[in-house]
Amino acid sequence: MAEELGGDLLLVDDLAARKQAIARNLSIIGTVGTVLLAKQKGFIPTVQEVLDALIKQGKRISPKLYQEALTIAGETQAL
Numbered sequence: 672m673a674e675e676l677g678g679d680l681l682l683v684d685d686l687a688a689r690k691q692a693i694a695r696n697l698s699i700i701g702t703v704g705t706v707l708l709a710k711q712k713g714f715i716p717t718v719q720e721v722l723d724a725l726i727k728q729g730k731r732i733s734p735k736l737y738q739e740a741l742t743i744a745g746e747t748q749a750l
Contacts, residue, residue, distance in 0.1 A: 680700050681697050682699075682705060683699055684701045702730065706740070719741055
């Protein structure tokens with residue numbers, strides 16, 4: 672459908688679907704990337720609050736990806 676509609680960016684998290692999209696030269700973004708983009712555009716104040724809410728609702732986000740997202744967003748805390 673992304674090819675038929677000629678979209679600029681395909682929102683997809685499923686690994687198999689991501690691999691297919693990449694094989695078809697489609698630009699992709701996942702949920703975490705979308706949250707980062709929302710902060711960059713000023714739609715949300717923090718990435719951490721949104722990611723924490725998603726995790727609380729059952730969305731699986733690996734600890735590594737979670738930390739990478741916070742680092743990119745400039746929300747890491749010194750230990």
